Amino acid sequence: MARKRISEYKAKMLLFEALGLPYQGIQVRNSDLSFYTSLDNTKTYVVKVDQGVKKRFKQGLIHLDIHSEMLLDSIEDLRNKGYSQFLIEPYYKHKAEDERYLALERIREGIAVYVSKKGGIDIEEQQNFVQQFIIPQDTYQEVAKYIGIDAKLVEKIIKVMDKFYISFLEINPLVVKENKLLFLDLAVEVDSAGSFFVKDAWNERDFIDYAVEHTVEEAVVEELSTRSQASFKLVVLNPNGSIFMLLSGGGASIVLADEVYNQGFGKELANYGEYSGNPNAEETYIYTKQLLSLLLKSKARNKILIIAGGVANFTDIRITFRGIIQALTEVKHELQKQNIKVYVRRGGPYQEEGLAMMKSFLEKEKLLGDVSGPEMVLTDIVGEALRFLKSE
Amino acid sequence: MFNLEKLKQIHPSIIVIGSHPAIIQSMLDFDYLSGKTDPSVKAILAGNRRFERYFFGKKELLIPVFPTLSDIPQSILESITYFFNTTSGRRVFESTQEALQLLPNLLGGVIFAENVPEIHALKLFNLKEKSKKFFIIGPSSVGLLIPSYLKLGAIGGVDYRQLIASEVFTSGNVAIFSASGGMTNEIIRIVTQQGKRLSFALAFGGDRFPILTPKDAFLAAEDDSQTEAILYFGEIGGTDEYDLAKLLQERKVTKQVICYIGGTVAELFKTPLQFGHAKAMAKKGEETARAKRDALRNAGASVAESFSEFVNMIKSLPSVSNKPRKNYTIYMNDLKDRRSALITTSISYDKEGNLLILGEDLLEFTKSHSFASIVACLFLGKKEISTDLEEFVDFTLRILVDHGPYVAGAVNTIITARSGRDLVSSLASGLLTIGPRFGGAINQAAANWLRGVRDNIAPYDFVEEFARSREYIAGIGHRKYRVDLPDPRVEEIMKFVKRVDDQRFTNYAKAVEEITVAKKGNLILNIDGAIAAVLLDILKEKEEMTYDSLQRLIDNEFFNALFVLSRSVGFIAHFLDQKRLDQGLFRLDEEDVAYVK
Numbered sequence: 001m002a003r004k005r006i007s008e009y010k011a012k013m014l015l016f017e018a019l020g021l022p023y024q025g026i027q028v029r030n031s032d033l034s035f036y037t038s039l040d041n042t043k044t045y046v047v048k049v050d051q052g053v054k055k056r057f058k059q060g061l062i063h064l065d066i067h068s069e070m071l072l073d074s075i076e077d078l079r080n081k082g083y084s085q086f087l088i089e090p091y092y093k094h095k096a097e098d099e100r101y102l103a104l105e106r107i108r109e110g111i112a113v114y115v116s117k118k119g120g121i122d123i124e125e126q127q128n129f130v131q132q133f134i135i136p137q138d139t140y141q142e143v144a145k146y147i148g149i150d151a152k153l154v155e156k157i158i159k160v161m162d163k164f165y166i167s168f169l170e171i172n173p174l175v176v177k178e179n180k181l182l183f184l185d186l187a188v189e190v191d192s193a194g195s196f197f198v199k200d201a202w203n204e205r206d207f208i209d210y211a212v213e214h215t216v217e218e219a220v221v222e223e224l225s226t227r228s229q230a231s232f233k234l235v236v237l238n239p240n241g242s243i244f245m246l247l248s249g250g251g252a253s254i255v256l257a258d259e260v261y262n263q264g265f266g267k268e269l270a271n272y273g274e275y276s277g278n279p280n281a282e283e284t285y286i287y288t289k290q291l292l293s294l295l296l297k298s299k300a301r302n303k304i305l306i307i308a309g310g311v312a313n314f315t316d317i318r319i320t321f322r323g324i325i326q327a328l329t330e331v332k333h334e335l336q337k338q339n340i341k342v343y344v345r346r347g348g349p350y351q352e353e354g355l356a357m358m359k360s361f362l363e364k365e366k367l368l369g370d371v372s373g374p375e376m377v378l379t380d381i382v383g384e385a386l387r388f389l390k391s392e
Numbered sequence: 393m394f395n396l397e398k399l400k401q402i403h404p405s406i407i408v409i410g411s412h413p414a415i416i417q418s419m420l421d422f423d424y425l426s427g428k429t430d431p432s433v434k435a436i437l438a439g440n441r442r443f444e445r446y447f448f449g450k451k452e453l454l455i456p457v458f459p460t461l462s463d464i465p466q467s468i469l470e471s472i473t474y475f476f477n478t479t480s481g482r483r484v485f486e487s488t489q490e491a492l493q494l495l496p497n498l499l500g501g502v503i504f505a506e507n508v509p510e511i512h513a514l515k516l517f518n519l520k521e522k523s524k525k526f527f528i529i530g531p532s533s534v535g536l537l538i539p540s541y542l543k544l545g546a547i548g549g550v551d552y553r554q555l556i557a558s559e560v561f562t563s564g565n566v567a568i569f570s571a572s573g574g575m576t577n578e579i580i581r582i583v584t585q586q587g588k589r590l591s592f593a594l595a596f597g598g599d600r601f602p603i604l605t606p607k608d609a610f611l612a613a614e615d616d617s618q619t620e621a622i623l624y625f626g627e628i629g630g631t632d633e634y635d636l637a638k639l640l641q642e643r644k645v646t647k648q649v650i651c652y653i654g655g656t657v658a659e660l661f662k663t664p665l666q667f668g669h670a671k672a673m674a675k676k677g678e679e680t681a682r683a684k685r686d687a688l689r690n691a692g693a694s695v696a697e698s699f700s701e702f703v704n705m706i707k708s709l710p711s712v713s714n715k716p717r718k719n720y721t722i723y724m725n726d727l728k729d730r731r732s733a734l735i736t737t738s739i740s741y742d743k744e745g746n747l748l749i750l751g752e753d754l755l756e757f758t759k760s761h762s763f764a765s766i767v768a769c770l771f772l773g774k775k776e777i778s779t780d781l782e783e784f785v786d787f788t789l790r791i792l793v794d795h796g797p798y799v800a801g802a803v804n805t806i807i808t809a810r811s812g813r814d815l816v817s818s819l820a821s822g823l824l825t826i827g828p829r830f831g832g833a834i835n836q837a838a839a840n841w842l843r844g845v846r847d848n849i850a851p852y853d854f855v856e857e858f859a860r861s862r863e864y865i866a867g868i869g870h871r872k873y874r875v876d877l878p879d880p881r882v883e884e885i886m887k888f889v890k891r892v893d894d895q896r897f898t899n900y901a902k903a904v905e906e907i908t909v910a911k912k913g914n915l916i917l918n919i920d921g922a923i924a925a926v927l928l929d930i931l932k933e934k935e936e937m938t939y940d941s942l943q944r945l946i947d948n949e950f951f952n953a954l955f956v957l958s959r960s961v962g963f964i965a966h967f968l969d970q971k972r973l974d975q976g977l978f979r980l981d982e983e984d985v986a987y988v989k
Contacts, residue, residue, distance in 0.1 A: 002670040003600070106510055108517065108601055165509055167600075193670070194509040196482050231506065233668055237661070250598050250668030251572020254627055254654035255699050258681075261657040262698050269660070274668040276574065277506065310578035311554070313534045314414060314546040347581065349414075349551035374557075374581050379699040 003167045003189040005052040009087050010206040011188035015169075018160040019153075028075060028086040035088065039068040043090055047074045050087040052187075052208035057121045065091050085208075092175075092182055096120060099173035100147045101130065104157060106167045106191075111135045111158055115147045119173035148176055164201055165194025215239070217290035221273070224286055230279035232287050234271060241270030242300035242389060246291050246324065248309030248346070249276050252378060256308050259379040263386055270298060278315040284323030292327055296334050302392040304369065304385045305342045307358075311374050312348025321346075321354040325361050332365045341388055342367045345381035347374035394527040394608055396538065396592060396616040399499055404432045404542045405471045407464075407495070409487050410478035411438040412504070416455070417446050418550040419476075422543035424449045425552065425723055426561050432542070435468055437461065437487075445736070450726040452733050461494045463940075473499045476535070476544050481507030484531060488516055492526070502545045503530030503603070506670075513601045520603060529604045532597035532670075534573030537580075539563045539590060547573065547595060548580060552727050556720050557581070564589020566709065567613040569606060570625035571598045571669060579623055582703055587711045591619040598669025600630060607635040614645045621648040621709050624693075626684060628655025629671040633684040637691035648709075649693040652702040655681035738773050750775045764789060771953055772945075778934035780891045787888070788923055788954055791881055794962030800830040805963040809970035810978045822963035826956060835951040837867025837924035841897045842946060844904070846939045851903040867921020868905065874913040885922045892933040901925035924951060 009027040016023035026035045027050070039045070045068065049061040056062050061081070063074045075086055101119035105112045116123065116130045123130075133143045135158060144151035161169060168189040175182035190202055204226075214222070221234040243260055247253035253274035260269050271294065275287055295305060307324065328335070328342070335342075342362055346355065355373050362368035370384050408416055416433055423432050431448045436457045438444075443454040458464045472495045479487050484505050492498065503516075508531035520528050529536055535545015540561050548560050555561075558580050566583050568590055570576040576595040583590055594609060596602035606624070613619045622645075626633055633653065639645040658665050658674060658681070666673040674680045689695040696702035740749045747754040750769060761769065764786030768777045797806060805822035813821075826832060844854050858865045873879040889898045901917055901924075908915035917925075931937045931945070945951070 002666055002673065106514075108514065108605075162511060165511060167510060191510045193481055193507045194511070197509065231668070233666075235665065249572060249574030250672065251570060251575035251625060251627060251654065252578060254657070254667050254672065255575070255652075257657040258654050259699060261660060266657065266660045269657070272657075272665065272667070276668065310572075310574040311549070311581045313548065313573050313577050314418075314550045347554075347578075349549055349554060351551075352553075374578075374585075377582075377700055377703050378578060 002192055004192045004207045004209070005187065005189050006202055006206040007052075007085065007087075007208055008048070008050045008186055008188075010202055011169075011186045012183065014164055014166075014188070014201060015157070015160055015183065015186065018163070019156055024090050026088040028088060030084050033072070036071070039071070041068045043068070045071060046089045046091045047071060047078065048087045048089075048185075049078055049081075049083045050085045050208075051083055051212060053083075055121070056185075092184075094175045094177055094182065094184075098175045098177050100149075100176055101126075101172045102147065102149075102174045103170035103172070104161060104168070106161065107134070109134050109137065111161065113138075113143050113154070115143060117147055123172055147174070149174075149181065153181070164198050165191045167191045215294070217294050220290050221287060224283060228277075228279060228283050230275060230277035230283060232273075232275050232279070232283070234273035234287070234290060236271050236294060238267065238270050239294065239297070240299045242268045242298070242303045243385070244270045244291060244295040244298070244303065244305050245273065246288060246305065246307045247272075247274045248312065248315065248320070250274060252308070252310035255310075255378060256306070256382060259382040260386075263382065265386060265389075268300070268389075270294065270300075274309075275320070276315065279320060279323075281319050281323035281326070284320045285326045286323075288324045288327035289330070292331050292335075295340065296331060296338065302389055303338060303340050304389050305340060306381060306385050307342060307344045307346070308378070308381050309346050309348075310378055311351075312346075315348055316350055317346060317348045317354030318350040318357070321358050325358065328361070328365075328367070332367065335367055336365065339392075340367065341369035341385075343369040343381050343385040343388075344371040345373070345376050345378065393499065393525055394604065394612045396612060396618075400538065400541050402473055402499060403430075404473055404544075405434045406432050406474045406476060406544065407435045407437065407472045407491070408433060408476045408478065409437045409491060410480075410483075411436050411444060411457075412478040412546075413444070413446075414550045415476070415478070415504075415546045416444075418546065418548075418552070418555070419543050420446055420448050420453065421552040421727065422548070422555055422560070424727075425555060425720070426540040431455075434471060435464060445732060447727075447730050449723075450730050452736065454736070461490055469494060470496055473497055474542070474544055475501035476504065477501060477530075478504045481505040481509070481531070484508045485512035485515060488528070489519070492519060492523075498526045500527035500529070500536075500544075502533055502535045503528065503597075504533065504535070504545060505530075506532040506599075508532065508599065510600055513599060513603055517601060517603045527604055527608070529594055530597045530599075530602070532599050533602070534576065534595045536592070536594045537590070538592045547593065548577060556724070557584075559584040559589060562589050563618060564591055565618055565620040566590050566623060566706075567609075567616070567619045567621070568593035568623045569596065569609045569613075571596045571602070571627055571671065572625060573597075575625045579625060579706075582706055583623070586707055588706075588709060591616060598627070598671055600671045602632075605635070606632045607639060610636055610639055610645050610649075614647060619647060621650065623706060624649060624651045626651060626653040626681075627669060627672045628653070628658055628667065628681045628684075629669070629673045629679050631678055631684075634678070634687055637687040637693075640688070640691035640693060649688075650696070650702065650705045650709075651685070651688050651693050652696045652699060653681045653684045653688070739770060762786065767954075767957065771950060772935070778930075780888070780934050781930050784888050784927065784930055785954065787884070788927070789958045791884070791919070792923075792955055792958035794959070794965065797966060800825040801959060801963060802966050805966045806970055806975075807978045809967045810975045812977075815964070815967055818967045819960060819963050822966075823956065823960065826952070826959070831955050831959065832952055833866045833918075833920035834924050834955055835946060835949055837901075837921040838928055838942075838951045839946045840866055841901050841921075841925050841928055842939065842942055845896055845900050846943075851900065851907055855904060855907045865904065865908070867901065867918060867924055868908050869915045870918045871914070873916060873918075875909045875916055876913065879916070879919060881919050882917060882922045885919065885926055889926045889929055892929045894933050895929050897928035897932070898922075898925040923954075927951065 012023055044065045047063040066074050099119040101116035101123050103114040113133045114130050118126050118129045140151040140154045143154050170187040171183050173184050215236055218234050221232050225232040257272050359371040420431050438457050441457045446453045475491050535547035537543050537547045566588055568579050573595040580593055613622050664673050664675050685695045694705050749757045765782040768785045801822040804825050805818050808818040808821040889895050905917040
C-alpha cells in the first residue's frame with residue numbers, strides 16, 4: 001500500500017547479511033527477557049527504543065555504554081516511557097568528528113543519495129552540509145569519495161535496496177574509523193507492495209506501527225484490508241471527537257476531511273479513513289461496524305456521522321450501502337438514544353437505488369440528517385452536518 | 393507518445409488483460425452510446441473460457457478469450473492499439489512487459505491494479521521513456537476517457553446511466569487530471585453539470601511513481617487544440633506539483649490551470665498521517681498541501697483554498713457548449729432491460745420468418761450443397777469447406793452405414809424392435825450402446841495420432857507406452873484382416889490421403905502399424921484408425937486447422953459424430969427389417985447364459 005518503516009533490528013539484519021557482516025543486535029519485544037543469558041558481561045551495550053521514533057537521542061530514548069547487569073533497569077526505564085520494542089547492541093566508542101551521514105532514497109530518476117561529512121544527531125540543523133547525488137547520473141565513486149568510503153559499499157547498498165524492495169535507507173551516524181565502518185543507527189522504509197516478492201525477508205510484523213498500540217477497531221480494519229481486493233483504512237485521531245466520517249475514495253476522503261478542518265472543526269474530527277475498490281456488502285458491514293463502535297464509545301456530548309464520497313467509477317453504491325445499513329441497524333437504538341444524526345452524500349453506479357434505500361432506512365429509524373446525490377457539491381454535506389452539530 | 397490529436401485518428405482496438413466484466417461492459421456501452429457500430433474490445437486474456445458474453449446495445453456479443461498473448465492470432469495482435477490491464481499488482485509488471493513486446497501497434501494502455509511495487513512501476517516507466525511509442529497510465533488508475541473516442545477503464549462509471557449523466561459523448565474544452573479516480577469522476581460530473589464538456593480526462597493513480605506523470609498530461613493538454621482549460625486535483629505527498637509549477641513558469645503550459653491540492657487537514661497532527669493513496673503522506677515540508685498550493689499559485693495557476701472555491705472557479709470558466717443535450721431515450725431503451733439469451737448459437741436462426749442456416753437462406757443453402765457438404769459445414773460450424781473434405785465425408789458416411797447384425801448397437805436395435813417398441817426407442821437403444829468399446833474408436837484414434845504428432849513421440853515409444861499399461865491402441869487391430877490379408881475398405885480410404893501434400897498423421901499411423909504388425913499379424917491399421925488419420929490430414933491442410941482446434945474437435949466428439957450419423961441409417965434399416973419380417977420377442981436360451989458362482 002505504501003512505504004512502511006521497518007524495525008531497526010530487521011533493517012540491520014537485512015543490510016549486514018547482504019554486506020557479509022556479522023550482526024550482534026538483539027531485539028526485545030514486550031517483556032521477553034530471554035536475551036539475558038546470551039550477554040557478555042565484560043562488554044557494555046547500547047539500548048534503544050526501536051519503534052521508529054525520530055530524534056531518539058535528544059528524547060533520551062537511547063542509553064549508551066550500559067553494563068550488562070544494568071540492562072534490565074535501562075529497559076525498564078524506557079518501558080516506563082511507554083515503549084515496548086527495543087534493540088540492544090554492543091557499544092563502540094567513537095569520536096564525534098568521525099560521524100558521517102548517508103541516506104538513499106528511490107526516486108523516479110534512480111536513487112538519490114544524500115551524504116554529509118557532519119553526521120550525527122544534529123543532521124536536521126546541518127542541511128547546508130548535505131550533498132546530493134543521483135545514481136546513475138552520478139557515479140558511485142563520486143559519492144564514496146565525498147565521505148571517504150569504498151565505492152563498492154554504495155553499490156552494494158543499492159543492490160540491497162533493489163533486492164528487498166527498500167525505498168529509503170538512512171545511516172546516521174555512519175562512523176568511518178581507521179578503515180572500519182560502523183552503522184550506528186539505521187532507518188529503513190520498505191515498499192509494502194513488494195512483500196510478495198521478498199518472500200518473508202521482511203513482513204508486516206516488522207513494520208514499526210505493528211509495535212504501536214492500535215485500537216481493536218483499527219486492527220480489525222487493517223486485517224480486513226489485507227484480506228480483501230478492496231482497500232480499507234481507519235485511523236483514530238480523537239477518540240472523544242464529535243465528528244465521525246465514513247468516507248469512500250482516496251481523494252474524496254482527503255477533501256472531506258479538509259473541509260472539516262477548513263470550517264474550524266479539526267479538533268472535533270474523530271477519525272480519518274476510507275474504503276474503495278468496490279468492496280462487497282459483507283466487507284463494508286465489517287468496516288462500518290468498527291467505525292460505529294468508536295462512534296458510540298466517544299464521550300463527546302453531541303455527535304454526528306457523515307457518510308460521504310465522490311461519484312464512484314466502479315464501486316456499487318447499492319451493495320456498499322446494503323452493508324452500511326446492516327451495521328447501522330444493529331446499533332440503531334443506541335444511535336437514537338445518543339441522538340446521532342446521519343448525513344449522506346454519494347454518487348456512482350446504482351446510486352439511485354442505493355440512495356433511496358439509505359434515505360428510507362434513516363427516515364424510518366429517525367436518524368436522518370440528510371441524504372444527497374451528486375447534485376450536491378461534495379463538501380456541502382460537511383456544512384449541513386456541522387450546522388446540526390452547532391445547533392445542538 | 394501521448395498526443396490526443398494523433399490518437400484520435402486511429403481506430404481504438406482494445407485487449408483486456410485479466411477480466412473485469414463490469415468495466416468491459418461499460419467500455420462497450422460507451423462505444424454504443426457514442427454511436428459506434430464496431431465494439432472496441434477485441435480480446436480478453438484470461439483463464440479457461442473461450443468466450444465471454446457481453447452486450448453491444450441490446451445485442452449479445454461474444455468476445456474471444458485467450459489464455460496467453462501467444463495464443464492470439466497474428467491478425468488480432470496486429471490490430472490491437474490499447475491495453476487495459478486488470479491483473480493483480482503482483483502480475484502487472486510481467487504481463488505489461490509481455491504486452492509491450494508482443495503488440496506491435498500499441499498506442500498505450502492503462503494499469504488498474506493497486507499494490508504494484510515502486511520498482512516495477514519505474515521499470516515500466518523506463519521502458520516507456522526509451523521507446524516513446526506508447527503511453528502507460530497507472531498503476532492504480534481508473535483510466536483514460538476521450539469523449540466519443542475512447543473509454544479505457546472504469547473512468548466515468550460502469551453504469552450506463554452515469555455515462556449519460558456525465559455527457560461523455562460530446563467533446564468540450566476542459567481537461568481533467570487527478571491522482572484519484574473518484575475525484576476525476578467527481579470533477580467530470582461538476583464540469584458537465586454546469587453545461588461544460590471535457591476534452592479528455594485521466595487519473596494518474598495514487599502511487600508514488602505514476603508512469604504517465606502529471607507533467608506528461610499537462611503537456612498533452614497544452615498540445616491539444618481542443619483543450620482550453622486544465623482542472624487539476626492533487627494531494628498531499630510527492631513533489632510532482634513542482635514540475636507543474638515549472639512548466640507554468642517557463643510558459644511551456646500557457647492554458648488556464650485551476651487546482652485544488654487536498655490534505656491541509658494533516659496540519660492538525662504532529663506525526664505525518666498516511667492517507668488512502670500510497671503517495672498521500674508528507675514527510676518533508678515541500679510535500680505538504682500548503683507548500684504545493686503556494687508553488688502553483690506563484691507560478692500563475694488559480695489555486696482554490698476550499699473545494700467549494702474550486703467548484704466556483706470551474707463555474708467561472710466560459711461555457712462553450714450551446715449544443716442541446718443529445719437525446720438518449722432510444723439508446724436507453726436498448727440498454728434498460730437487456731438480458732442474456734438463454735441459448736447462444738451460430739448454426740441457424742429465424743429472421744422475420746425466414747430460416748437461415750449458417751447465415752444463408754435454407755433453400756439456397758440446401759440447393760447448393762450436397763448432403764455430405766451440409767453435414768461437414770454444420771458439424772464444423774462454417775459456411776464453406778473444401779471439396780476434398782466433402783468427398784471424404786461422403787465416403788465415410790457411406791462406408792460406416794452398417795457392419796452386420798452382430799455388433800452391439802445393431803443387436804440392441806433388433807432386440808428392442810422385437811420387444812414391440814417404436815422406431816425412435818429402437819434407434820435410441822442402438823445409439824446408447826455407442827461408447828468406448830463400440831463405435832467410439834475413430835475419435836480415440838484421432839486423439840492418439842494427434843497426441844503422437846503434436847508431442848513428437850517416436851512411434852516406437854508410443855507403442856511401448858500402450859504395451860506397458862497393457863492397453864489396446866484405438867485404430868489398430870482387426871479380428872479378421874491381417875497384414876497378409878488387408879482390409880479392402882482401408883485401401884479405399886487411403887486413396888484419399890493422396891489429395892494432401894502433408895500426410896503427417898497418416899504417416900504416423902502407418903509408422904505405428906509397422907511396429908505393431910511386427911509383433912502380431914492382425915495388429916494392422918483398421919478402418920477407424922485410417923479414417924481418423926486421413927481426416928486429420930485433410931482438416932489440417934484443406935481446412936487450415938491448428939493442433940488446438942483439432943484437439944477441440946476431438947474433445948467435442950466430432951469424429952464420433954460422423955459414425956453416429958452414418959450408423960443411424962443402419963440401425964433404422966435393422967428396425968424396419970425386423971418389423972417387416974415380423975420377428976417375435978427375443979429371449980436367450982439357458983445354454984446361452986453361463987452361470988458362475
